[in-house]
Amino acid sequence: MPIYRYRAMTANGMIVTNTIEENNKYLAIKKLKRNNLIPINVDKTLQRKKSKRTVRKNSRNMDEILKNVDTANLLISRQNSRTTFFQKVYLTITKSERITTRDIIVFTQNFYLLKKANFNNIHALNTIIDSTENFTFKGILEDILAGVEAGENMYTTMEYYEDVFPYLYINMVKVGELSGNLTLALEQAVTFLEENDKLTRTLRSIIIPNLAQFIFLFVMLIVGTLVALPAIQNLYEEMGSQETLPAISIWFSNVVNWILAYWYIPTAIIGGIIALIISYINTPKGKYNFHYFKYTMPVFGQLIFAIDFSRIMRAMLLNLNNGMRIQEALEVAKNVTKNYVLLSIMESAINNILIGQSWIEPFERSRLATPMMTEMLKIGMNTDLPQMMEKLVEYMEIDIQTLLDKTIKVLPQIVYILVGAILIFFVLVVLVPCIYLYMGGWLLSAYGF
Numbered sequence: 001m002p003i004y005r006y007r008a009m010t011a012n013g014m015i016v017t018n019t020i021e022e023n024n025k026y027l028a029i030k031k032l033k034r035n036n037l038i039p040i041n042v043d044k045t046l047q048r049k050k051s052k053r054t055v056r057k058n059s060r061n062m063d064e065i066l067k068n069v070d071t072a073n074l075l076i077s078r079q080n081s082r083t084t085f086f087q088k089v090y091l092t093i094t095k096s097e098r099i100t101t102r103d104i105i106v107f108t109q110n111f112y113l114l115k116k117a118n119f120n121n122i123h124a125l126n127t128i129i130d131s132t133e134n135f136t137f138k139g140i141l142e143d144i145l146a147g148v149e150a151g152e153n154m155y156t157t158m159e160y161y162e163d164v165f166p167y168l169y170i171n172m173v174k175v176g177e178l179s180g181n182l183t184l185a186l187e188q189a190v191t192f193l194e195e196n197d198k199l200t201r202t203l204r205s206i207i208i209p210n211l212a213q214f215i216f217l218f219v220m221l222i223v224g225t226l227v228a229l230p231a232i233q234n235l236y237e238e239m240g241s242q243e244t245l246p247a248i249s250i251w252f253s254n255v256v257n258w259i260l261a262y263w264y265i266p267t268a269i270i271g272g273i274i275a276l277i278i279s280y281i282n283t284p285k286g287k288y289n290f291h292y293f294k295y296t297m298p299v300f301g302q303l304i305f306a307i308d309f310s311r312i313m314r315a316m317l318l319n320l321n322n323g324m325r326i327q328e329a330l331e332v333a334k335n336v337t338k339n340y341v342l343l344s345i346m347e348s349a350i351n352n353i354l355i356g357q358s359w360i361e362p363f364e365r366s367r368l369a370t371p372m373m374t375e376m377l378k379i380g381m382n383t384d385l386p387q388m389m390e391k392l393v394e395y396m397e398i399d400i401q402t403l404l405d406k407t408i409k410v411l412p413q414i415v416y417i418l419v420g421a422i423l424i425f426f427v428l429v430v431l432v433p434c435i436y437l438y439m440g441g442w443l444l445s446a447y448g449f
Helices: 025-034 063-067 069-082 085-095 101-116 121-131 135-149 154-161 167-179 182-238 247-261 264-281 284-296 301-321 326-336 340-354 361-366 371-382 385-439 442-446
Strands: 003-009 015-021 038-045 059-061
Touching: 003 025, 015 025, 025 038, 025 135, 038 135, 101 121, 101 135, 101 182, 121 135, 135 154, 154 167, 167 182, 167 301, 167 326, 182 247, 182 301, 182 385, 247 385, 264 284, 284 301, 284 340, 301 326, 301 340, 301 385, 326 340, 340 361, 361 371, 371 385
Parallel strands: 015 059
Antiparallel strands: 003 015, 003 038
């Protein structure tokens, strides 16, 4: 059995070195992780070195850790008392280092450039791992490298890290590996990540400031209702005035007091409604209807479908350019979407091919694809489909940008309407009584006028 020499870090930041026997590097890394060790380097050796080694600073021999999983936890508890402040800081920084979208973008860009320079996957991954500063992400890349060295595809290991790599990103890599053109798939993945990152930052810049205003006004409304309105009413009564709060202020004050007194009733109602919606969405029919709503919802619906359809066409084009038949291209390309509606359309398209009918007809019948999209595909079937699909992808890029610009223009208006509504309500419920109190008109009735 091959022997691997490893360098790893324990949960308290100590660096350990030793050897391990396993069938391949991938299994060796998995075994280390099961024993609460974070691999740094794992290299194959020809035989065990029995010569006496000089133990380096901050390095321990850990034979017993590999013999018993629980031993690692016992060792950690014994060493905690000797862990220095700087070691604890180092552990906190390295172990909890968050993997950002930027890390994945940089990795994909570098991997794409190396593949374009005719590096093989193992050489490219080794080169990138050496220059990766994020310790957590480096460990994941080493896992991917171990899988590739064991003969697996990259996407197979990436699927274990769905919380790190987006679903669509993984399936773009999968399409590239299955079609034999990983370089082009990586180029598309870089575009996908950058566009998503740009869109996310744009939406955050629009939504977060206005959402903060909305929350601030709502808190002020509740505080004003609970503090200011009772104080004003008490002042009227103490001064003997016949004035009362406006009807809307009294109504809202009663609503807030009732919610505070019987908070469990609205909480149970809201919780029950949310639970019913979630349970319905988790059923096949509910998920299909929810996904259909995503494609037909106001403001965002057309944009979401256009983006998904464009990714499907890109994946199909990638497969067609590598000699796949339309049926095979559809089978592989459907991996880039999780939407049940689009998946059902593609399944219908594949079935149509099997019975000798048009695979474009299900897209046309769904009424989600625009006439321009389906007509370009029909023309491609009569001429050169890959060439026409390239033009369709270019058209979709322009269409998506147009829809995105419209969405960005409409979204602030919707947010402004919500903020404006809560602001008007705040003025009517809280500010109007405060202004009337300040004007002093209520003093007339207090003195009998």
